[in-house]
Amino acid sequence: MKAVEQEYATLRVVQDGRVLTAFVEAPPHNYMTAAMQRDFIALVDAVEHDRSIGAVVVTGGVPGRYITHYDIGDLLAASEGSRTRSRRATAAVVRSVALLHRRGGATARRLLRRGPLAEVHRLVAFNLALERVLRSPAVWIAAVDGPCGGGGLEMSVFFDLRFCSESARFVLPELSIGLSTTFGGRRLAQLVGPSRALELMLSARPLDAAEAQRWGLVDEVVVSPVAGRGSVVDGVSSVGVSAVGSSPDRTPAGGARTGVAAPDANGTALNGTVVDGTALGGTAPSGTAPSAATPGGTTPPRPAAPGAVLARAQHRAAVFARRPRDVVAAQKQLFHDPDATTATESLLRELVAQGVGVPTERVRSALRRWLELQGPDGDSTFLTDPRPWQDGTAVDLVRDR
Structure with missing residues (x-):
């Protein structure tokens, strides 16, 4: 069965x-x-x-x-x-x-x-x-x-x-x-x-x-998609969704902004994260209001949209299942x-x-x-x-x- x-x-x-x-x-x-x-x-x-x-x-x-x-x-x-x-x-x-x-x-x-x-x-x-x-x-x-x-x-x-x-x-x-x-x-x-x-x-x-x-x-922390800027399931071109970047010392030479690795040809960062072109905690895209900071000066976590983690896991699973x-x-x-x-x-x-x-x-x-x-x-x-x-x-x- x-x-x-x-x-x-x-x-x-x-x-x-x-x-x-x-x-x-x-x-x-x-x-x-x-x-x-x-x-x-x-x-x-x-x-x-x-x-x-x-x-x-x-x-x-x-x-x-x-x-x-x-x-x-x-x-x-x-x-x-x-x-x-x-x-x-x-x-x-x-x-x-x-x-x-x-x-x-x-x-x-x-x-x-x-x-x-x-x-x-x-x-x-x-x-x-x-x-x-x-x-x-x-x-x-x-x-x-x-x-x-x-x-x-x-x-x-x-x-x-x-x-x-x-x-x-x-x-x-x-x-x-x-x-x-x-x-x-x-x-x-x-x-x-x-x-x-x-x-x-x-x-x-x-x-x-x-x-x-x-x-x-x-292995990967999935961040919520920004409204109107892509989907977590895209994987190859996941605009507006990323995994939390690894520590800066793991960023390849010539890579993206601090803390986020440069993407490979598939849009997947070399350290296993997916980037949207904006480093977490970096400069917000033009026309996007910065998120409110906590009293300590840090940006509060943005909860993943319902199903975002599952969609990301299923997308990666579909790739791995081809092995x-x-x-x-x-x-x-x-x-x-x-x-x-x-x-x-x-x-x-x-x-x-x-x-x-x-x-x-x-x-x-x-x-x-x-x-x-x-x-x-x-x-x-x-x-x-x-x-x-x-x-x-x-x-x-x-x-x-």
Whole structure:
């Protein structure tokens, strides 16, 4: 069965040529859930065997949302429904389930899904599916237009490319509630470096789009088209739309204005950005009023128009999808296979650490407090009032420890 013909509980998939777009739809807040993880497992499986797909774009299907983070209510329910095990016992369970999943065949996987270890099996299968994305014959792109946190960020670091709007924000709140990452920690450290990855988690602060690009977490920041001056989907002649330029020291000699690389023959800057002839923060085109500055003298970000990030990601995906799947898979394996054994081991270790931490009373107290502070509409406290969690004052995680 083709990927577009599969049934998903939280994904709406549309195929245009060789590009499959998966809209994440878990309204109203687009929290990651067990159902969403099962859907992504199925999607990875389907794409792996569907030769009609050359690229996959994952984006939010709820306006202004990508994947906010894992559903804290669901996490608390899982915590209260689990019994505490030692690290050794947890490791034995996780490794046994992983071995059966990989080598036991369809019958073993079906029994695991229906048995008492179904939740462990789901997490193992999700972790291993993300590892397979690194070797997928399709190019995977995240189009982030909204908050991307927790499990949503951990999943997206396994994709090949990440595009975002200027209004996108990236955050990992796990340590603030006494938990480690479940699957994306090692991959995040590979992208941004161990020190930055740890600082991101220790501070629990959100990264804005520009900082995320400087760190190497984001590949392209899409700026909103200026009214009447072109479209984000043009790509070749995208007048009025650009990606935020890289630092000036990366601008080729003889290039464009400060901070923006000179375009090549296709209108695509040599450092991967798309330029419209005007450097961001530079002189406005004739007849265009300068945007208002903030009290600090900087120009506020211009939010991407609805669909701009998705349109840009789909346009690039259509180009990438023209590459042969077998060669794409081979090249990704060349990039990632030296780490294959350690990557698998790292994913299992992350899952073991999570399995040890989730059932503890410390984590349960933090999760209950989170839900107490959550807005009446159920929106994430990391979007409404993150300061107590960033400061470590929302709940005492270290008392008597």
